[in-house]
Amino acid sequence: MVIKCPKCSANLSFDDLKIKENQIIKLKCIKCKYTFSFKKKVEKTIIDNNFNNYSDNNKAYFLINNEKIYLKEGENIVGRNVDININNDKYISRKHCLVILNMKNKKITNVILLDDGSCNNGKPSTNGTFYNNANNRLTKYDQIILNNNDKIRVGRTEMIFILE
Numbered sequence: 605m606v607i608k609c610p611k612c613s614a615n616l617s618f619d620d621l622k623i624k625e626n627q628i629i630k631l632k633c634i635k636c637k638y639t640f641s642f643k644k645k646v647e648k649t650i651i652d653n654n655f656n657n658y659s660d661n662n663k664a665y666f667l668i669n670n671e672k673i674y675l676k677e678g679e680n681i682v683g684r685n686v687d688i689n690i691n692n693d694k695y696i697s698r699k700h701c702l703v704i705l706n707m708k709n710k711k712i713t714n715v716i717l718l719d720d721g722s723c724n725n726g727k728p729s730t731n732g733t734f735y736n737n738a739n740n741r742l743t744k745y746d747q748i749i750l751n752n753n754d755k756i757r758v759g760r761t762e763m764i765f766i767l768e
């Protein structure tokens with residue numbers, strides 16, 4: 605990430621991967637020594653707050669080509685030869701996107717979909733992850749809380765999210 609010094613306009617670059625969204629950061633300009641603060645802005649975040657779906661579920665799966673693939677608690681990588689295998693689609697990255705299943709007292713609290721590269725050394729998928737609509741491609745800033753019957757497209761493959 606590059607930030608312009610408000611005093612001398614020097615371009616200051618720094619590693620923003622460890623900085624949380626909306627966190628206030630203090631920087632000192634290496635050129636003029638001026639100290640200033642700014643907020644890391646979020647490009648876009650989709651959060652679906654419809655938690656009604658998660659009332660009493662303890663299992664969740666994706667329906668992929670009429671096959672049920674169950675999610676485990678914690679991180680599930682979608683890709684080739686990983687947790688959720690889709691080996692017959694060349695448009696899918698080896699580690700394509702990530703689905704996190706959170707549980708409390710053996711019930712699902714939420715299931716989150718990300719294509720932010722966190723499962724692949726910071727590199728998001730090549731061909732994208734689409735949520736319920738061909739035009740709705742996830743950016744690396746999106747975290748989507750999945751709802752029952754949501755449709756996710758990776759490569760040429762559709763995954764339907766089902767709570768059980």
Ligand SMILES: [Zn+2]
Pocket residue numbers: 609610611612613614633634635636637638
């Ligand atoms: Zn400066």
